[in-house]
Amino acid sequence: MGTTLQVSQQVEAALSGMSEAMRKIGQVLLSDPTAPLRMSITELADRAGASPATVTRFCRMLGYDGYVQFRVAVATDVGRAPTRIEIGTAFHPTDEPRDVLRTLLSGHVSSLQTTAANVDLEACARVAHAIAHCGQVDLYGAGGSAAVAAEMEHRFYRIGVNTHAWADPHTGLASASMLGPSDVAIGISNSGATSETVEMLARARQSGALAVAVTSRRGTPLEGVADECLIATVPNQYLHPADLSTKHAQLLVLDFIYMLVIQEDYAGAVAKLDVSAAAVAGHRVTDADTTTQEAIA
Numbered sequence: 348m349g350t351t352l353q354v355s356q357q358v359e360a361a362l363s364g365m366s367e368a369m370r371k372i373g374q375v376l377l378s379d380p381t382a383p384l385r386m387s388i389t390e391l392a393d394r395a396g397a398s399p400a401t402v403t404r405f406c407r408m409l410g411y412d413g414y415v416q417f418r419v420a421v422a423t424d425v426g427r428a429p430t431r432i433e434i435g436t437a438f439h440p441t442d443e444p445r446d447v448l449r450t451l452l453s454g455h456v457s458s459l460q461t462t463a464a465n466v467d468l469e470a471c472a473r474v475a476h477a478i479a480h481c482g483q484v485d486l487y488g489a490g491g492s493a494a495v496a497a498e499m500e501h502r503f504y505r506i507g508v509n510t511h512a513w514a515d516p517h518t519g520l521a522s523a524s525m526l527g528p529s530d531v532a533i534g535i536s537n538s539g540a541t542s543e544t545v546e547m548l549a550r551a552r553q554s555g556a557l558a559v560a561v562t563s564r565r566g567t568p569l570e571g572v573a574d575e576c577l578i579a580t581v582p583n584q585y586l587h588p589a590d591l592s593t594k595h596a597q598l599l600v601l602d603f604i605y606m607l608v609i610q611e612d613y614a615g616a617v618a619k620l621d622v623s624a625a626a627v628a629g630h631r632v633t634d635a636d637t638t639t640q641e642a643i644a
């Protein structure tokens with residue numbers, strides 16, 4: 348993808364796929380990103396309740412030859428961005444507006460960078476191909492994820508994909524039960540544990556549709572009922588679970604799918620966008636209308 352992640356972002360992205368012992372090391376580093384600069388491999392292992400050998404495996408999992416190379420990467424990050432606000436920073440009532448904005452920006456950028464760097468390109472291509480040739484797409488989501496589902500319903504529909512977004516489980520389950528092998532169902536949930544979304548996606552899969560989970564980590568109940576799982580990474584324990592960085596990461600993954608669907612029939616998609624744009628053109632305020640309104644005022 349051409350995106351260079353800082354060490355803390357690499358740790359955050361890989362955390363869900365680690366063993367319990369390595370996850371403890373990762374959690375130590377997320378809470379204290381500069382710890383390797385002050386600690387030997389043995390000291391870091393002791394703090395995490397792991398062995399030095401596990402620390403070495405942890406470093407290699409992230410792409411470093413060993414602990415020495417890992418420390419160099421941490422030192423490089425510190426030298427490159429000494430004022431960076433790390434993942435895990437909390438808001439305080441006395442924070443200056445500039446600090447609040449910087450913290451928000453850190454969270455949003457981290458979500459997008461980590462999601463883009465770790466997106467499963469092959470899985471996205473498979474999902475996009477299925478959508479481009481499907482009979483219907485169902486999108487399931489509750490709460491904040493419902494807004495993401497509604498946005499993607501609008502976008503897919505404008506390029507001719509028969510799409511429906513469902514937040515209410517009664518109508519969602521009814522739709523899911525009528526899907527078939529030529530259809531695609533996408534369940535969106537940051538936690539991956541929203542029971543209504545899990546139930547709707549499971550029903551769609553039982554009906555024969557391709558079931559796709561969009562969630563923030565592996566091993567969730569939503570992934571358990573899906574054929575494909577796409578990860579939209581958000582900072583762990585950073586902001587409220589419903590913060591906008593969650594939605595931005597989800598939208599990045601789904602917008603990527605949308606663009607791949609367009610590539611399947613570029614001319615046809617552009618033609619449909621032109622037709623739909625022309626249909627609503629009369630409802631847009633023009634410069635002439637604005638000038639008239641200003642003259643009347």
